Amino acid sequence: MKSCKRVVVLTLAGLAVCALLAAGLLVYIGWYDVSATRPHTKLVHRLLDIGLARSVAVRAEQIREPDLNGEARIQNGFELFRTHCVQCHGAPGVAPAPYALGLNPVPASLVASARERPATEIFWIIREGIKMTGMPAWKYRLTDTQMWDVVAFMRILPALSPVDYRQWDEKSTNGLPRSASSASAPTSTSRIGDATAGRQAVEQYLCATCHVIPDVAGASHHVGPSLAGIATRPFIAGVLSNNPDNMRLWLMAPTTIKPGTAMPDLSISDQDARDIAAFLTTLSEPQ
Ligand code: HEC
Ligand code: HEC
Incomplete structure (x- = not known):
C-alpha cells in the first residue's frame, strides 16, 4: 500500500516537471504571439475578465466613498477627465x-463602467491602474481628492448626450484642471521619507528605464549610472554632497542643479522625492 502511494506521488511529480519543461520550451521557441493585433481567444478573454473583476472587487472593499456631490467637484472632475482620460x-x-x-x-x-461599477472600484482602478492593459496608475500624478473628482464626474457621464458633452467642452475654461479649487488642494506633504513607499514610487517614474537598481525588476539599463551603492557615494552626479535632503532636490529638478544633464525633470512631487531619497539610502551595496 505504501509503495503504491509512492508510485502515485512520483508519477504526479514527474508529470509536473514535464509540464513545466514543456511550458518553458514553448516560451523559449517564441510560440506565444505577443502582438497587439492578435486577440485573446474567447475563453482566455473571459478568464481574464473574471480575474480582473474579482481582483478589483476584493481590493476596493476597504475604500470609503466620500461625498461626491457638488458642482465644483464635478466640474473639476470633468477638466481632469478631459485632460487625462478622453x-x-x-x-x-x-x-x-x-x-x-x-x-x-x-x-x-x-x-458603461460608470453605470456598472461602484464608485469605490472606479476610484481603485484610477489610483492603481491595471497591469498589462495600458491603463495607467494615477496615484503619483493626481491627489486622492482629484481622483474622487473624476469619479464624481463619471457618475453623471452616462446621462450626458453628445450635445451635452460638447457643451461641457465648450464652456470649459482652458482645458487645464483647476487644481487651485478648494475641492482639490493637494494633500499636505510633511511626512518624513519612507523607504518602502520610495521603492514603489521608483517604479512609477521611469527610473528603471535608465538606471540599474538592485532588486527592481527590469532595471538593467545603463543610460545613467547604476544606483547600486548610491548611499555610499560622496556626491550626487558629481555636484551635490550626498544626503537625503540634497537627493530630494536633485530628484525634483536635476536640470536646474546640473544644466545639460541627461537626467530629465520627471515632475516628482516633494513627498515622492523624500520617499525615493529614503529608499536610495538603503542601497549601500555596490554590485
Ligand atoms: C493610455 C490609455 C489610457 C488612459 C490615458 C486611461 N485609461 Fe483607463 N483604461 C485603459 C485600458 C487599456 C483599460 C483596460 C481595458 C478596459 O477594461 O477597458 C482601462 C480601464 C479603465 C477602467 C476599467 C474599465 C472597466 O470597467 O473594465 C476605468 C474605470 C478606467 N480605465 C478609467 C480611466 C480614467 C478615469 C482615466 C483618466 C484619469 C483613464 N482611465 C485613463 C487605458 C487608459
Ligand atoms: C532618461 C534617463 C533617466 C531617468 C528616467 C532617470 N535618470 Fe537618474 N540619471 C540619469 C543620468 C544620465 C544621470 C547622470 C547625471 C549626470 O551626472 O549628469 C543620472 C543620475 C542620477 C543620480 C546620481 C547618480 C550618481 O552616481 O551620482 C541619481 C541618484 C539618480 N539619477 C536617480 C534617479 C531616480 C531615482 C530616477 C527616477 C525617479 C531617475 N534617476 C530617473 C538618467 C536618468
Missing part, C-alpha cells in the same frame, strides 16, 4: 485618439 476612453460623441485604438485590450467606454 484620449484613451473617448466620451459621448468623442472618439479615442488613434494610438488608443491600437491598444489590446482596447480601453472600455467609461459610460
Whole structure:
C-alpha cells in the first residue's frame, strides 16, 4: 500500500516537471504571439475578465466613498477627465485618439463602467491602474481628492448626450484642471521619507528605464549610472554632497542643479522625492 502511494506521488511529480519543461520550451521557441493585433481567444478573454473583476472587487472593499456631490467637484472632475482620460476612453460623441485604438485590450467606454461599477472600484482602478492593459496608475500624478473628482464626474457621464458633452467642452475654461479649487488642494506633504513607499514610487517614474537598481525588476539599463551603492557615494552626479535632503532636490529638478544633464525633470512631487531619497539610502551595496 505504501509503495503504491509512492508510485502515485512520483508519477504526479514527474508529470509536473514535464509540464513545466514543456511550458518553458514553448516560451523559449517564441510560440506565444505577443502582438497587439492578435486577440485573446474567447475563453482566455473571459478568464481574464473574471480575474480582473474579482481582483478589483476584493481590493476596493476597504475604500470609503466620500461625498461626491457638488458642482465644483464635478466640474473639476470633468477638466481632469478631459485632460487625462478622453484620449484613451473617448466620451459621448468623442472618439479615442488613434494610438488608443491600437491598444489590446482596447480601453472600455467609461459610460458603461460608470453605470456598472461602484464608485469605490472606479476610484481603485484610477489610483492603481491595471497591469498589462495600458491603463495607467494615477496615484503619483493626481491627489486622492482629484481622483474622487473624476469619479464624481463619471457618475453623471452616462446621462450626458453628445450635445451635452460638447457643451461641457465648450464652456470649459482652458482645458487645464483647476487644481487651485478648494475641492482639490493637494494633500499636505510633511511626512518624513519612507523607504518602502520610495521603492514603489521608483517604479512609477521611469527610473528603471535608465538606471540599474538592485532588486527592481527590469532595471538593467545603463543610460545613467547604476544606483547600486548610491548611499555610499560622496556626491550626487558629481555636484551635490550626498544626503537625503540634497537627493530630494536633485530628484525634483536635476536640470536646474546640473544644466545639460541627461537626467530629465520627471515632475516628482516633494513627498515622492523624500520617499525615493529614503529608499536610495538603503542601497549601500555596490554590485
Ligand atoms: C493610455 C490609455 C489610457 C488612459 C490615458 C486611461 N485609461 Fe483607463 N483604461 C485603459 C485600458 C487599456 C483599460 C483596460 C481595458 C478596459 O477594461 O477597458 C482601462 C480601464 C479603465 C477602467 C476599467 C474599465 C472597466 O470597467 O473594465 C476605468 C474605470 C478606467 N480605465 C478609467 C480611466 C480614467 C478615469 C482615466 C483618466 C484619469 C483613464 N482611465 C485613463 C487605458 C487608459
Ligand atoms: C532618461 C534617463 C533617466 C531617468 C528616467 C532617470 N535618470 Fe537618474 N540619471 C540619469 C543620468 C544620465 C544621470 C547622470 C547625471 C549626470 O551626472 O549628469 C543620472 C543620475 C542620477 C543620480 C546620481 C547618480 C550618481 O552616481 O551620482 C541619481 C541618484 C539618480 N539619477 C536617480 C534617479 C531616480 C531615482 C530616477 C527616477 C525617479 C531617475 N534617476 C530617473 C538618467 C536618468
